[in-house]
Every structure is written in structure tokens, then in C-alpha cells.
Amino acid sequence: MMPDDNHTVFDPVTYILNGIPGTEESHFWIAIPFCFMYIVTLFGNSLLLFIILTERSLHEPMYLFVSMLATVDLLLSTTTVPKMLAVFWFRAGEISFAACVTQMFFIHVSFIAESAILLAMAFDRYVAICDPMRYTIMLTKSVIGKMGLAVVTRSFCIIFPLIFLVKQLKFCRTNLLPHTYCDYMAIARLSCDDITVNVWYGVALAILVIGLDAVLISLSYGLILRAVFRLPSKDTRLKALRTCSSHLCVILMFYTPAFFSFFAHRFGHIIPGYLLNLLANLYILIPPMLNPIVYGVTTKEILKRVINVFYRCCSRNSLLS
Template identity: 55%
Template sequence: MTTLNHTGVSHTVFRLLGVPGLEDQHMWISIPFILSYIIALLGNSLLIFIILTKRSLHEPMYLFLCMLSGADIVLSTSIVPQALAIFWFDAGEISLDCCITQVFFITSTFIFESGILLAMAFDRYIAICYPLRYTSLLTYSLIGKIGVSIILRSNGTIFPIIFLLKRLTFCRNNILPNTACKHIILARISCNDIRVNVWYGFFVLMSTLVLDVVIIFVSYVLILRAIFHMPSQDARHKALNTCGSHVCVIILFYGPGIFSALTQRFGRHISPHIHVLLANVYILVPPMLNPIIYGIKTKQIRDQVVHVLFTKHT
């Protein structure tokens, strides 16, 4: 006899607990959330404004960075307002449709960002390995096609998850021990066999994030080989410097996510609130630090930021 035979109830409203076990500390936990959100909004909005308004920055690397900043804003907005509502007002109730919508935006935006980082690695590969053909290869038309392809991939791979979740019956409970809705967390409280959800989630992970990491790694092996074959030390230093910001952002993006995934897989003895906090780190930190990294390490952007913020206009 299956669980479905015991009850005809299927929950359509769920309750997000925030950080389980630390409910009395929610007000303090909200401080890094709101600070990171404000910095992410201001930093990425400024970056987008500068890149779009300064024609000197209408180059492939900066256009991809503009896309990354837009995705950072969407990713932060997909989770932080909901988390703050839980921390400040204990407003953790969320409908099934809103929960699935949040799953879609968080996951698809994360995959979109991974695709943009891959495109930026391709940009650096062309710039360093084929500098004379850079402008002829990376045209505005190609950049647009790459952007559309990344959007179609991120939305297309996540779209089936909507139906995989909608088919489930949630008769077990309606408590989600997290600050946001996640695909597997939601699936686990259902009464159905969720092997299809698990295997499809694994397929999405392997065909997007893991594949992107492998291609980025290979591209940087080729980039480094080209750099160390340069005859001039100054040329090598300049080439390495142009890749520095991108490498930092790659580590910042994939590092916490991989660490969080490993702790969830192998850290059964770790407290649930640690898992939740780690899962939030890889969504909160990259959008906050990405514009800072590029602002500090990229001279063209740094000069424009100084001009916009500190130059007096008559």
C-alpha cells in the first residue's frame, strides 16, 4: 500500500523555515544577507550602466561582463527578498506555484551564469591565442547569438523540472528547512517516487555546470600554453593580467558551489543549518564580489567608475 492510499491531501502551500535550528538568530543572520544584496545591486547596476554608456567598453569581454552582472542581479533577487521576509517577519509561507517559479529562476540563472563564464573563457582564448583575428571572429552578431544560446540552454534544461515537480503529490508534510525553494528539497517531501527528478537533476548538472568547468579548464590550459610561448616577459605579464579577473570570478562562482555539494553528499554528520548557510554562500557571495573584482583588477572599468563617481560635472 502506498502513502497515497493513506491520505488524499496534497499540500499547495509550504513553509520555509529559514535557517533551521537558528531561528532565534535570524535577525543577526539577516545582516550579511541585506548587506550583500545592497552591494550586489549597486555594484552590478553601476557596472551595467558604465558598460552600456561608454562606447570604449563595447568590446566582447565587457559585453559578456554586462550579461553576467544582469544575471547576478536576478540571482540575488530570486532568493534574498524571500529570505529577509522569513528573517524579519517570519513570513515563510509560499505557494507551490511560487515555489516552483523560484526553483526555475534560481537554477536557470545559475546555469546562465556558468554559460557566461564559459563564453568569457572563449573570449580570452581568442584574444590571447588568435589576437589578430579577435575583432573579426568575435563580432557583435556572434556575441548576440552566444547570449541567446546561453539563455535557451539555461531555460530549456530547467523547463522540464516544472513538470517533474507539478506531477508530485505532497502528502507527507509542507515544511521546507531552507531559505528558498530548491528542486530536490521540494521533491523529497513528496509521496512519490522521485528517481526521475534525481536523475534529471544529475543530467542537468553534468550537461551544464560540469561540462562548462571541463571546457573552461581545457581553454585555460591552451591559454597558458600560448602565454608561456610568448617571447616577451611584458607580453606574458599583460596576458596573465587580462585573465586574472576572470579566473578569480570562476573560482568564486564554482568553488563554494562544489564545496556545498560535497558537504551535502558526504557531510551527513554536519548540522542542517551549516548546509543551509553554505548553500546560500554560493548564491550571495559571487554577485556581491564580481563587480568589485572587475572594478579593482580591470583598469578600463576602474577608470570609468572613478570618472562616474568622483568627477564633478559642471
């Protein structure tokens, strides 16, 4: 079949991921810190999950939300980084269309889920500081479970239409993806169809979902700060702020590169493509790596149990030797 513009329409069986175009000679060396970040991500988030799930004293709303965040970070990293390293080190960029769409789906589901979890954590901190008397009544384990289910349901319902939008496209240009993973708009741009609907769905998703979550988080923290600065004691104010510090760091690590990447891709035409591509990779690698470190260092209860785990391991090794 030949369309009007004399391009041959085809159904892509496979795509070829090219890595970061313009940096081909450095792919081997770029992959080394990427691999290190992935190892730290796997170890840090797995350790965080193990500690929270095995320590009954940590079965509280705040830590249950942290465990959800760790699960999403593991899903995001494992969906993308192994294939990314294969592209860099072995030039194994071939990926089937079905696998590419599946990877795309789970990447975007992870982003939406992480945003929703950060919103839930902001609500948790709001209730803990602004209405502490009702904290245990409002945030029961049953409520936390329903919130977790709502996070998963919302993410799947919002991202599922992307699969249909991609499958409706006709491809006539190339199956070479100038990327290390299957991004929604990267696939859509290979189509010879009008992708206006695809572009606007992505914009609506960014504004109405990620943007709305960010606004609600900002509102909750505005109310939290107002309540904190009304506290009579300086020590009490500092303690309240410390309980929010780790969450604020994670929020900034997630939303700052997200919005920068979104606007740079749409309006930053003067920014070199390899820099945008590198930013997109770091956005997948850095927050999942730093999240468990931030919570491990700034949360006294988690840090104490991490030290205990390493102490027990060292004690066993010394006894065995």
C-alpha cells in the first residue's frame, strides 16, 4: 500500500534502539555509571522494602507509602536499565514492537504511580502535622490499602489509551529509535500519520495529571508550613520540619527534571538532542537511586534499622570466619 506522500506503509515488527545519538563513541563509558546507579537502585530499594516489611514497628502509613515508592522505583529501573545497558555495551538495540509497547506502558505507568504516591505522602504529612488527633483514625491500614489500589487503578486507566493510540498509527519512515528505551512520543514521531491527538494527549496528561498532583502537593505543603510556623516552640517547629524534609527532597528530585524535560522537548529546540536524550536517561536513573538514600539518611527509624542489618551481617561473618 502506498500513501499519498509515496512512503511505504509497514507494520513494524521490531525497533532498533540507537542509544544516545551523537555520543556513540562514548557509549561504553556512559554505561559504567549507569550500571553503578542501577546496582545502587536495586540494592537500596530492595533493602528499604525488606526493612519496612519485616519490621512491624514500621507498618505505619508513612513507611507503607515509602515501600510503595520503592516498589515503583524497582519496576521503572528493571523495565528500562537492563535493555539500556545492552544497547550501550553490546549494541543489542533490537526490540520487538510488542516488547517496545509493553516497556513504554510500564515506564509511563511508573511515572504516574510515583506522582500519585508522592501526593498520598503529602496528604499523610498534612494530616500528621495539621490534624494529629485524627491521624490514626483517618489513615488506617485499610485506607492505605485502598489508596494503593487507587494509585494502581488510576495509573493503568490513564496510560492504557496510549497503547491504542500507538497501535492505530501507520508507520512509513523508519524503525530506528534515537533513544535507549521506548518513549511514547519517540514512537509516535516515527509515524506518517497526523499525531496531533497523540501530542495533545501527552500534553493533557502532563498538565491534568502530573501538573495537578504537583499543585495539590504544593497546596498541602503550604498548609503544613502555615501550621508549623504557628507552633509555639522552636524545637517543635524544627521537629515537624524534619519529618517533611525527606519527602520534600524526593518531590524536588521527581518534579524538577520532569517539568524541565517536558518543556525542553516541546519548546527547547535550541537544546542539542543528545542533551535532551541524556536528561531523559538520568531522569529514569537518578530519582530511583536517590530515593532510598534520602529516606535512609534522613529518617531516623529507617537509618537505625539499616545499621542493625549491617551490624548483624558483620557479626555473622566474623563468627563464620
